[in-house]
Amino acid sequence: MRFERREHRPAALVLLAPLIAVALALALAGVLIAAAGAPVLEAFGRIVTGAFGSRLAATETLARAAPLILTGLAAAVAFRARLWNIGAEGQLYLGAIAAAAASAHLFAGLPGAVQIPLLFLAGALAGMVLLLVPLWLRLRFSVDEVVTTLLLNFVAILLVSMLIDTVLKDPMAFGWPQSVPIDDNATLPKLIPRSRLHIGLAVALVLAVAIHVMQTRTVFGMQARAAGLNPAGAVFAGVPLGRTLVLVAMLSGGLAGLAGAVEVMGVTGYVTTELSPGYGYSGIVVAMLANLHPLGVVLTGLFAAAMFVGADAMSRSLSVPSYIADVTVAVSLLSMLVAIFFTQYRIRR
Template identity: 35%
Template sequence: MITLEKRLAPSTSASILSPIIAITLTIICGLLMIQAAGKSPVEAFDVYFLFPFNDINTYLNTAPEDRGGLLYQPAEVLVKAIPLALIGIGLAIAFRAGLFNIGAPGQYILGAIFAGGVALHVPENLSRFIVLPLCLIAGAFGGLLWALIPAFLRVRAGANEILTSLMLTYVAALLLDWIVRGPWKDPAGFGFPQTPDFPESAIIPIILEGTRLHWGLALVLIIFAVLWFILARTVTGFRFTVTGLAPKAAHFAGFNQRGTVYLVFLISGALAGLAGAIEATSTIGQLQPEISAEYGFAAIIVAFLGRLHPVGILLAALVLAITYIGGENAQISLGLPKNATLVFQGMLLLFLLTCDALIHYRLRWRTRRRA
């Protein structure tokens, strides 16, 4: 019989090593899976994981006048990493406080809807410097409102926030579906379920010509700097950590549980909402039923892979973004199914959690004793 035994002092370096081990194991198992599917693992590895580096390498070795479009793929990684990092840091704050907000996709959708609402209803001649901030603030507000529901239910009725936040995700998806087919449907859209395109003033400008990389990246970096400061240097950050480690001690320290629940859900909801708003006002530019809300689930992996730490989360968001783009590439060039990406992400989380468990516990083989 195998039992898990708590280690007295889990090592700190192991906790940083754990994501690296998990990524390595995921790659090994993923390639074995690809080989089993009859494809070349070497080629797959190249397509899946090395493309951004290959592309950057090619870019640097090309004459400046011929470089157009070569950075498209690496930039795509950053584009994907933006929502993942934003949602991921919000979730990390919740997880630090021991609260499991699993409903980020719903909050993300509400963020997109609120941003779209502003974008579609402002006067067209208004300046971008007014419209865009309005869109983003409205988006954050939408996500925050949606997150408030599980927080309220948890505080007032003791309802488990994992279930309520998750269930609200489906409500949000249906709400979006109804909006794009009903009230905000594009009259000139040939019956497609989508809203009209947002006006130019509600679109985040591009940083790098020839790519889709937009100024949302700068916003993400600013937000991360602020959150890093809050988490590491303020009573609020301390409050989250204490609440997560020992709720009773948090209470004793004067941090009441209800306040923490609201605060955590407000922050993580607002960040997920902001991610939705950024996505709607940048790469998509309109509302449609499919706005990549699954980032909200992938961000759970980002939060844990990034060790709930701002810097780690930025790196983890890049890793997850690479699996998304790599998956698309593999679909095209290797004919691998799209779900391979999900398998990769699933394995990553599984290995990560296993590694984490083994940091805190050790395995013991025991012979079963007969009474």
């Protein structure tokens, strides 16, 4: 038995791969639910109901999907060019603290129509800077960016922790470690009244479409894809590899930083070290489940959000650990990696 690379990847197999991965992950989740002593079908029903069964549940799922889509896009853009950005979590936190600091000290009092775009830009710039450092180390010293981006997550979160305990500490928080709040004018408008669903979701959807158009209709998109498929061949064909990777890093880091700005401006209103329940890491799963396709990221981001929100509801009603959602999402990634392998290779006798 041997593995043989396919000359062409069947379109049906590529489309089925994410579905197979999700099905395998749900099957394993069912085993864990049964081991916890809960009825499996009822538990899955509670997950669906908890995620979409009411106005509150549906809006909460959609609100949770916004940062997942943005971090998923950040991972998809970078991975497509073989820039392994594992640092979206740190970039998200830096984007959030940059937005909070800019709102409190630079743009306070400005109208929302002016301040909101400026804070989006501040968050995106912070995320860009954090990713450009590992890219420079890769281009200058051939340092593996997987290691540097991963370790910078901890550096960024510790930096945020220091800032919210010192210069950016909220004096009205009664000692609780949180940043100064964003200006009232910078709060993102709600898409649905009396809910947490804000226009950050619309921003994420627009960006997903824009990135899809960029990747398929522009010279830069073709250069980024060429850099990912065959870097040596891309250089031989005249693609400026270094410049292309810098632009990819700016886009990827900017999306992750924007996710942090959106979360603090749309949901929390201030920054804590518990701002993200792992959106940056979950974004990698979202991107891989979508096979790095920007429009697919929207669907997989909704799936991940539904699992997290629905599992919380299921946990409360059936006394089942909510960590089953984390296991399901993680196994989805592993299953997707195996499925992607078999879309590229076949078994021969």
